[in-house]
């Protein structure tokens with residue numbers, strides 16, 4: 831089975847995805863990391879050199895390659911993945927989708943302790959700019975995220991909450 835983790839930057843897709851893959855013995859794929867390997871440059875470098883539009887095209891292409899080549903894996907998507915092209919439909923027809931619905935307050939708290947420069951959409955923002963950007967972005971993206979088959983909406987967002995939802 832393919833399991834796609836969806837949600838905002840900082841919602842824990844990469845962290846929980848790794849843990850879940852280890853627990854289930856599945857391959858773990860982080861969509862951003864696969865793009866970086868393929869391109870031999872970082873997400874920040876892709877945005878800086880070619881802009882978000884090119885990144886979204888690469889993201890779509892990579893998602894399609896994963897869906898074609900893997901039958902069993904946990905896929906941590908990027909925060910924007912569900913919101914471009916028909917990526918949401920592609921994921922819903924290829925496996926199980928889980929939206930990690932973490933509050934803006936919790937996300938901002940987590941991200942303030944991380945290096946924002948690796949996430950080009952957040953780089954250089956103050957804490958109050960970060961909170962207002964995350965709030966606006968989540969309200970625009972929610973309609974895509976809510977197309978996920980499963981939603982994890984209560985803290986502490988553990989893998990046990992994920993395991994309880996999935997038809998394994």
Ligand SMILES: Nc1ncnc2c1ncn2[C@@H]1O[C@H](COP(=O)(O)OP(=O)(O)O)[C@@H](O)[C@H]1O
Nearest residue numbers: 838839840841842843844845846940944986987
């Ligand atoms: N369940 C959690 N509780 C608290 N902090 C978390 C949790 N999951 C992730 N984090 C922290 O939040 C930050 C972003 O996590 P990450 O997995 O990179 O998110 P995403 O891939 O969704 O952007 C990291 O610093 C990580 O250590």
Ligand SMILES: O=C(O)C1=C[C@@H](OP(=O)(O)O)[C@@H](O)[C@H](O)C1
Nearest residue numbers: 838839840862908909910949950
């Ligand atoms: O929300 C977004 O548009 C993005 C999220 C990032 O992934 P994470 O959600 O893992 O930070 C990465 O794909 C890129 O910086 C754009």
Ligand SMILES: [Mg+2]
Nearest residue numbers: 843844906907
């Ligand atoms: Mg990630």
